[in-house]
Amino acid sequence: MPELPEVETVRRQLDERLRDSSIVSVHIFQMGREFPSGKKLIDALVGKRILHISRRAKLLLWDFTDGMTMSAHLKMTGRFVFVDEHVKNGKHDRILFELQHPLYGRQFVMWSDVRKFGYISVLSKKEREEIVSSYGPEPLTTSVEKLADCFVLPKTRKIKSAILDQKTIAGVGNIYADEALFRAGILPMRTLGDISASERLSLAKNIIEILEESLLQQGTSSHDYVDTQGKKGGFLDFLRVYGREGEACRTCAEPISKIILNQRGTHFCRRCQK
Numbered sequence: 374m375p376e377l378p379e380v381e382t383v384r385r386q387l388d389e390r391l392r393d394s395s396i397v398s399v400h401i402f403q404m405g406r407e408f409p410s411g412k413k414l415i416d417a418l419v420g421k422r423i424l425h426i427s428r429r430a431k432l433l434l435w436d437f438t439d440g441m442t443m444s445a446h447l448k449m450t451g452r453f454v455f456v457d458e459h460v461k462n463g464k465h466d467r468i469l470f471e472l473q474h475p476l477y478g479r480q481f482v483m484w485s486d487v488r489k490f491g492y493i494s495v496l497s498k499k500e501r502e503e504i505v506s507s508y509g510p511e512p513l514t515t516s517v518e519k520l521a522d523c524f525v526l527p528k529t530r531k532i533k534s535a536i537l538d539q540k541t542i543a544g545v546g547n548i549y550a551d552e553a554l555f556r557a558g559i560l561p562m563r564t565l566g567d568i569s570a571s572e573r574l575s576l577a578k579n580i581i582e583i584l585e586e587s588l589l590q591q592g593t594s595s596h597d598y599v600d601t602q603g604k605k606g607g608f609l610d611f612l613r614v615y616g617r618e619g620e621a622c623r624t625c626a627e628p629i630s631k632i633i634l635n636q637r638g639t640h641f642c643r644r645c646q647k
C-alpha cells in the first residue's frame with residue numbers, strides 16, 4: 374500500500390500542475406467507489422476551482438476555493454496519472470478529470486484502481502475537519518520528542534501495532550514500520566511498556582529520516598505504486614528488511630526473519646534488533 378512518501382510524491386506532482394485549475398468535466402467509466410455516486414459526484418465537482426492539493430496521513434485532499442474538498446485514498450492500488458486527451462480508457466480506469474489551468478491549458482487526470490479498495494469522496498468543510506483531526510501527528514512536521522511520546526501508552530501494546538495505527542501516528546504503513554524498527558534496533562513484537570525513553574527517541578528519529586529519504590527517491594514501489602507520470606519509486610533498493618525474508622542482513626549477514634504480527638507480514642533481523 375502506498376504510504377506517506379508515495380502519497381506525498383503524488384500530492385506534490387498533482388499540486389504543481391493542478392493548483393489554480395478548474396474542473397471542466399468528470400467522466401465516470403466505473404461507478405461504485407465514489408461518494409456521492411455517479412451524476413451526483415459529477416454535479417458536485419464540475420466548475421470547482423482547485424485552491425491547492427494537500428495531504429493528511431495517506432489521504433489526498435483536493436481543496437477547492439469554495440471550501441469544499443475532494444478526498445482520495447489510494448489504498449492498495451489507486452493512482453492518479455496525467456493522460457493524453459485521446460487516451461482510451463483501460464480495464465481499471467474509473468474516472469477521468471478534465472481540468473483547465475490558466476497557464477498550462479487543458480489537462481487530463483485518470484483515476485484508476487486495479488484492486489478497487491481506493492475511493493473518492495466529496496467533503497464539506499466540517500467533514501474535512503473531522504477526518505483531518507482523527508489522525509495522529511504528521512511525522513514530517515512533528516518534533517522527534519513529540520513523536521517519541523506517541524509510543525508510551527498503552528504499555529501492553531506491541532510497538533509495531535502502535536506505529537501502524539493511524540490515530541497514533543499518521544502515514545506510516547508496513548514497509549516503513551519494519552524499516553524504522555530495524556534502524557532503531559528494536560524488535561517489532563516488544564511492548565510499549567518494555568521500551569526505554571532513548572529507544573523511543575531513536576525510533577522517532579528513524580521514522581522521520583526514513584520517510585524523508587524515501588521521499589527524495591519518490592517513494593518505494595514494492596507492489597503497484599506509480600506516480601502521476603506512471604513511474605515507479607526509487608526507494609526499493611534501499612530497503613534493509615522489508616521483503617527480504619531469508620536474505621542476508623546487510624549489517625550482520627544473519628538471514629532476515631519474517632513473522633505474522635497482527636495479520637501483517639513483519640520483517641526483522643534477530644541479531645541486529647533487541
Ligand SMILES: [Zn+2]
Binds near residue numbers: 622644
Ligand atoms: Zn542483522
